[in-house]
Amino acid sequence: MDENQENAGRGPARSGPRDSLFLLTNLSSIDGTPLGRARVRNLSASGLMADCERGVPAGLRVQFDLRGIGQVRGSVVWSRDDRIGIAFDVEIDPQLARRPISVHDSRSAIPDYLRQRRLTR
Template sequence: MSFGALNLALLDARREDRDEVEYRARATGANGVQHLLLIVNLSPHGLMARCESDLPVDERIQVTLPIIGPTAAQVRWSLGGRIGCQFDYPIDLASYYELVAILVKSGR
């Protein structure tokens, strides 16, 4: 077994479930530039989105979400027009479930 395979197994074990959504949101970068996102999945700790802008890893952004409002996050990975972001602070579960209900409803 290679160490790479072991590392992937460990990452998969730590991955949390995400809710599939389709929601257009705005994000503001540290330099004040606005970016349009299509959020495709979400958890209390972060999101994955499609983005036309090329956001670099470690970029700090503010994503505006229903119920929650502006939410600070860090781009953890960026690949082929997709980004993965980790929120600075997890969304509390009551607010998270309310948020997912709104995002799922708006995506229909």
């Protein structure tokens, strides 16, 4: 199989480096209508490719949260079965999604009612 045949099932070619990774997110339309879960497979500064629970049509405007980045908005530029490509409205730093989650102040991550308190006598 040559490269053209291999790429025939994919969406339009994207420029720029892409990171392969596995992130889960919940897609919704811009008006807040839930579209189901998505597994992000490739991420770049300008877009992503994801597997979805159900088909999401090309042309739809979507929003979702990405770990380490926050809320992202964009447009579904291609859709094939349960796989989609999204072009972001604003470029992101894809390396932020790869950073390990750490807590600088561990006390702030634990709610007051779960913290162990020292008993004073």
